[in-house]
Amino acid sequence: MSHVLVVVEATDGSVPKPTQELLTLASRLGEPAVVIFGSNGQQAAEAAGGFGAAQAFLVDDPALEEYLVLPQAEAVAQIAQSLAADGGLAAVLFTASPDSREIASRVAVKLDAGILTDAVDVRAGED
Numbered sequence: 001m002s003h004v005l006v007v008v009e010a011t012d013g014s015v016p017k018p019t020q021e022l023l024t025l026a027s028r029l030g031e032p033a034v035v036i037f038g039s040n041g042q043q044a045a046e047a048a049g050g051f052g053a054a055q056a057f058l059v060d061d062p063a064l065e066e067y068l069v070l071p072q073a074e075a076v077a078q079i080a081q082s083l084a085a086d087g088g089l090a091a092v093l094f095t096a097s098p099d100s101r102e103i104a105s106r107v108a109v110k111l112d113a114g115i116l117t118d119a120v121d122v123r124a125g126e127d
Helices: 017-029 041-049 062-066 069-085 098-111
Strands: 003-008 031-037 055-059 089-093
Touching: 003 017, 003 041, 003 069, 003 098, 017 031, 017 089, 031 041, 031 069, 041 055, 055 069, 062 069, 069 089, 069 098, 089 098
Parallel strands: 003 031, 003 089, 031 055
Antiparallel strands: none
């Protein structure tokens, strides 16, 4: 089964409602996995597991404290490439926050992939 990576914006260790919705959509496409940035990652990973995340990648790098999107984009791209090599990657899902949009754009370039913004639903097709 292909993986679907969901990027979680967990500022207080919880999983925000928009991310909960993405995890529901991710389960339609494959096996949900999450990437969580920051020091509250373990708490957020446990919460994400309650919403269907089968795997969590925690990234707690001091460079992230400066709110830079470049290290986040690099981390997401590396995790996505790793998942693609391990059973396939169906999609990477982000919420529609300004930071997420910028990270998503950079990840799309790094992965040489397409990007859809402001989507409200996803479904698996025949391929």
